[in-house]
Amino acid sequence: MLLVVDNSEQPSHAEQLKSSLPEGVELLFCSNDGYGAAVNLGVAWHAQNSKDAQYLLVSTHEALPEPGALRKLESTLASRDKAAVVGPALVTGVDSELVWSLGGYFSRILGLPRHHGHKSPRSILNGAESHAVSWLDGAFLLFRKSVIEWHSIDEAFFLYMEETDHQQSLRRLGWEVILEPRAVVWQSSGGTPAFYQTRNIQLFQAKNGTGLQRIASAPYVVATSIARDMIKRRGTSQWAPLVAGWRAGMSLRPAPQADGQPKIVLINPLGAALAHYTDALAEMLRASGSDVEVQSINEPSVAGSSRWRWVFDYLRLLSNASQSRPGYRTSQTLVTWPVAGFLDLAVAKLICGRSTAIVYHDPKPLVRSIGSGRLIARMVSAIPNRPRIIVHSLAAAEAMREFGLGQSLEVLAHPMLRPNGRNGTGGHPQKERPVVRVLGQFKQDRDFDALKAIATELDDCALEIVGRGWPTVAGWSVDARFVSEQEMDDLVRSSDVIVIPYKRFYQSGIAIRALEAGTPIVGRAASSLADMYGADSSLLVPESNNAESAEPNPWTSAVRHAIRNGAPEAQAAANKFFDAAVSDWRTWISETVAHTKRSLR
Structure with a gap:
């Protein structure tokens, strides 16, 4: 759809412009x-x-x-x-x-x-x-x-x-x-009018430049322009506009932000693994009225650097975020992944102060992690006014309380992009064989019995596993490699069903992406998937069933239900979960503003 915006402020030309445009082109008139x-x-x-x-x-x-x-x-x-x-x-x-x-x-x-x-x-x-x-x-x-x-x-x-x-x-x-x-x-x-050249360079540098650039840019432009005109004998007609623009720009500053609009600095130390999560979180925060700045670094496995370099870069991001920004009275730093486990609560408090929150995805990591033990948790729990802790499931919240970190703990819905948005939720094209996939990096807590049962009973489906580190799994086609964000989106959208075969997990980024795309998910009912679909959903496998002895196997029953009837349930669950997530984060923003204002009094 084509739109022409006419800000010429020449009403006499309006009819001529309308008649000259092809059919179907829209036209708006506005002041200049x-x-x-x-x-x-x-x-x-x-x-x-x-x-x-x-x-x-x-x-x-x-x-x-x-x-x-x-x-x-x-x-x-x-x-x-x-x-x-x-x-x-x-x-x-x-x-x-x-x-x-x-x-x-x-x-x-x-x-x-x-x-x-x-x-x-x-x-x-x-x-x-x-x-x-x-x-x-x-x-x-x-x-x-x-x-x-x-x-x-x-x-x-x-x-x-x-x-x-x-x-x-x-x-x-x-x-x-x-x-x-x-x-x-x-x-x-x-070219550029002389007045706006000197006026606007000051506004630009006030928003983007260093102290030296704010002070020296306009005088430099004036001096070099006058010198160039003198050398080339162009006359003095542009000198007055240059100086006028310089004087006008001296009073310009970026518009101050309203007290109710917080500045959120999102720090993502897993730039590759949490790219989608961070994008979704940033959009959700902006939808709640925040000005969001994202600062990311890639993890060592992607950047090819040492772990110590990664930690140093992370500390640098925290230091940058701690610097106050003009016009924002309510600034908050939000860390999407703790680099050093519970120690991050102490480090972030030291560098960024009280206006910090850290998201803990795995309170009890499946992979051994520095700073995630009970001794560290007890030490950190004694820190007064420590950063707030955010988790995305009740199970994760309970795990944090077991560590003695229940104070300043908040359970917020996992962020997601809008369903039917840029990822789309259209129906999947009919295929000769339904495609059932397991996506994501291999971890030791995967349920091989469930995968074996699915392979045994669903020989009429294309069974695929795509993710770094996966071993051979009987009956499944395994592609053990890292995939890009775009390819991951394509895999999610083109799947008929996505299986989440964890024995234990607090939340699943793959499950969220499937919700965004309208792709049905199959997994355990005793997990965060119940927050998305409801514990009684036929897409979820109840714990009371024994995957090895039940006939038919509950995993295969859930997959078959997903293939036949899962799409409408996935769509309804996506809309409901998205609305809940927006509400959660909007409330968090409001409380953040109120909390920060109280601390400034």
Whole structure:
């Protein structure tokens, strides 16, 4: 669906514009409050009228894409899970012979935005491939729609640098900004007005720069511009606007946040394993009215670094999060995984203070973990005003109480993306044989008896196990490797049933992803799956049944029920669980704001 936003403030041209647009193109008129305001208005319109779209193109009237450019941008954005926005190579000139911009970077000392490849011959595009850049020109940008809906453009800039500022906020949240040089768009640009050049660099640096950059950027721009005009004998017509913009920018500061809007810094020390969890949590917090910043590092097995380096990087993230940010009276640090078990409660208290919460997924880890013993727990329990503890199931809460860590303990629903959202929940296509999968890394607490029973009785199904470290399992096709986030999503969506064959677990990220995709889950009733489906669900295996002697085996009965009738139950469970999760986290945000305000009095 195509929308034209006209902010020209020329009513006499309205009828002419309407008549010149093809049928089906929508048109909005608005006052000229700048580029950002027009984009935000268009995004809000599409949020209501293009709900099923995954991507959103923002184009100015002066951009002309070459054939195939948009498809190349779409392909690149679809192939990069962490990309929020992708832009083309911008060219200019009568014959499109010069490069205008290949994205941008920031100068080393003052952090001034500079174009890559500016005014270079177009031939430099030959053989170029997509890659991350610091920023993209706002003339022609393809966004992940959910991202730009959550993160609007700052309208205070009016003109120039608002897209650069917007992209820095996305990068701080963990998103990538991607240049696709194989997509080419012609652009006509008159350059930057002198007034906004000096005014907006101050607003930009106030939000993104260092102390030196805030002080020195505008004077440097004024001095170099005047010197350039004198050398080239251009006259003095631009000097007054430069100085006026400098003076206007001195009073500009980022708009202070309302007292009720907290700043949440999400720290994810398992950047690969908990990527999906962190994305879902961030979206849920934003839906509750928070400004969320995500800081992630990859675990040693992915980064290829030592465990000590990983711990050092984690401490650095905690230190960064502890620094107060202007305009936020209610700041909170939320750690998605404790690197050192219960010791994290002491470390986070020391570095970040009271405004910290830590999520404990496995109070009694299946894999041996540093800092997770009873002695450490008793020592940490004596710390006054320690960080809050978050768990995602009643079983996990009971385990924490057994360790003496029941104080400041909160049970919140496992975060999930919206059902029917970007992961989709459409029905699965009919297959010759139903696909039953076990997904995720192998752990010793897997129930091999259940897997054996399923393989024995379900020879009419395709039985697959995909996950790192799995041994051979009779009757199952085993693919023992690590899979990417995108491939994991594809595996979840294309499964008819997902089996969770743990003997003991507190929550399952795979089960949450299956809920998001509308894929039925089979597992034990005496687990957190009962929180999703209800303990009496036919998809869950009751503990009273003996998997070795019961006829038919309860695991195979549950799988067959899931194949025949599981989809509607999965859909209903997904909607109910999502609503409960939103309510839980919204309440937590409200209590966080109130708690922080009390501590500031």
